[in-house]
Amino acid sequence: MxxxxxxxxxxxxxxxxxxxxxxxxxxxxxxxxxxxxxxxxxxxxxxxxxxxxxxxxxxxxxxxxxxxxxxxxxxxxxxxxxxxxxxxxxxxxxxxxxxxxxxxxxxxxxxxxxxxxxxxxxxxxxxxxxxxxxxxxxxxxxxxxxxxxxxxxxxLPGFPLDGGRIFRGILWLAWHDFYRATDVASLVGQGIGWLLVAGGFFLALSGDILGGIWLAFIGWFLNNAAEAARTQANATRVFKGIRVRDVMDAYPRAVPPSMTVRQLVRDHILREGIRAFPVVEGDRLVGIVTVTDVRNLPEDEWEERAVGTVMTRMPLRTVGPEADLAAAVEVMAATGLNQLPVVADGRLVGVVSRASVFRLLQVRRELGAYRDEEADRG
Ligand SMILES: [Zn+2]
Incomplete structure (x- = not known):
């Protein structure tokens, strides 16, 4: 923290x-x-x-x-x-x-x-x-x-409180299914969160304003934490066994650092509608350049400035091709990035994006595919 x-x-x-x-x-x-x-x-x-x-x-x-x-x-x-x-x-x-x-x-x-x-x-x-x-x-x-x-x-038996963790552990023991146990225990956690918010509201109405606000905030915090735990458990379950290399774009549109900004805009951003390009020298990743970097530069400088002078340089947030897709999704969610370069030994081997993860989710949901894969984590 x-x-x-x-x-x-x-x-x-x-x-x-x-x-x-x-x-x-x-x-x-x-x-x-x-x-x-x-x-x-x-x-x-x-x-x-x-x-x-x-x-x-x-x-x-x-x-x-x-x-x-x-x-x-x-x-x-x-x-x-x-x-x-x-x-x-x-x-x-x-x-x-x-x-x-x-x-x-x-x-x-x-x-x-x-x-x-x-x-x-x-x-x-x-x-x-x-x-x-x-x-x-x-x-x-x-x-x-x-x-x-x-x-x-x-x-109290709502995850992530201690009682909720004990509850999850017991469900997990009984069902041999970590994800289902987390799902149920965190749903109860969200319910208890809302009850505390309601309790705080009534406490405040009955005169104990500070105590009421306090209780409501604890309830709100608990509800958020429970929801985050459930979302993460579901994401992990959906992406279980899928590696970054399975969904990455293996032929990403990369540009060299020597390219002018004008050329980047004219031949790549406007033509391909892509917002971010990995910048590579040979096959080594040296940075990433985005629409925002270009927008921050006055247009009369586009002709003489090279991509290498406006890009965000290494070290960048990257993932390896063998990494779990759930880990990549977590990084994107935590940082707000829309794509991550996939790098092996310093070489750019692909790009994994929110769009490709979303496509995967849609297809799997349509086929109901992940339902058959509920597994025992214990
Ligand atoms: Zn405790």
């Missing part, structure tokens, strides 16, 4: 805080200091409430971190690499290098977080009973409650 502050490293896992967490820090400190603690322990001064609010927020921060760390350490134990843990506005994310390979790994990794939160809730509860004064008891009691709420919320 961009805009993150690195706090340190635990067992090779980078621990970082996204700047949006600072907003949460102040909001929670303020709501604890102004609302929660004055109600729990009346009669203290403002400084004491602020101190309690900050302490409660730090304990919450530590609790979320331990929750994510618990997921991460179990994942590491099962042989997955975990790159980082990021705390951001809606909680924490542990970034694993790859998706889980087995259904029972999914269940174990997903359950580890809520188990940690439940354990922390019990610990804070017991410590609260033994607290020396009412302020400490309130702080520990609040932390117990916060961890309990964290576990309960995360156990």
């Amino acid at each position: 961009g805009g993150s502050l690195v706090l340190g490293e635990i067992r090779g896992i980078r621990i970082q805080v996204h700047y949006t967490w600072l907003i949460v820090f102040f909001l929670i400190t303020w709501s604890l200091a102004a609302g929660v603690f004055p109600r729990l322990v009346p009669g203290l001064n403002t400084g004491a409430y602020l101190g309690l609010g900050a302490a409660g927020t730090v304990l919450l921060f530590g609790s979320v971190l331990l929750h994510e760390l618990s997921h991460s350490l179990v994942a590491q134990r099962l042989g997955y690499r975990v790159r980082s843990i990021t705390l951001f506005i809606f909680g924490g994310i542990a970034a694993m290098e790859a998706e889980v390979r087995r259904a029972r790994d999914e269940v174990a990794v997903a359950a580890a977080g809520p188990v940690m939160s439940l354990g922390l809730a019990a610990l804070f509860f017991v410590l609260g009973l033994a607290a020396p004064d009412p302020a400490a008891a309130a702080l520990l009691g609040y932390s117990a409650y916060a961890n309990l709420a964290l576990a309960a919320f995360n156990l």
Whole structure:
């Protein structure tokens, strides 16, 4: 996640805080200091409430971190690499290098977080009973409650929440079909997302405006994440077993860097209606030139300027011919590019475009071809 502050490293896992967490820090400190603690322990001064609010927020921060760390350490134990843990506005994310390979790994990794939160809730509860004064008891009691709420919320059965991951793992175990399990679990995730948005709306109407907006945003975020997971699982399923070389244009219209811009426009862009051309020297890819590059150049310079002076130079986003088509589609979706040069050992061997992927999808959909290929990923 961009805009993150690195706090340190635990067992090779980078621990970082996204700047949006600072907003949460102040909001929670303020709501604890102004609302929660004055109600729990009346009669203290403002400084004491602020101190309690900050302490409660730090304990919450530590609790979320331990929750994510618990997921991460179990994942590491099962042989997955975990790159980082990021705390951001809606909680924490542990970034694993790859998706889980087995259904029972999914269940174990997903359950580890809520188990940690439940354990922390019990610990804070017991410590609260033994607290020396009412302020400490309130702080520990609040932390117990916060961890309990964290576990309960995360156990909702909608993907990508922990409960939804456990749910997906169980469906995956039962059906031996990763994609169908993801489809169903993320649909439930979208449903829960919408319910939270509706709940937030009613909460706001009933007077708790900040809490309502907060809940609605969490619901919206969950709905988006679930939808993205479903789209990706479907794309992976549709493109399963298809390589970039199967769909690429193997004879792309490439141009040399020495060609003038006028010649490019007259003989290629206007004639062939193509918006982007790989630029090659011999058969080596050296850049890409697009309609936008040409438009940025005043027309009276088209005659004397060569393509090589206006193109976007290497390094470009490229794919290999043996790469999975799903990976190429992901890159195009993430970058907004309409085509990717296909390169093997620095040589241009083709171009894969959104148009060719779309054609493939259309034909396969018409034939209902991919339905027969649902497979067991476990
Ligand atoms: Zn979790």
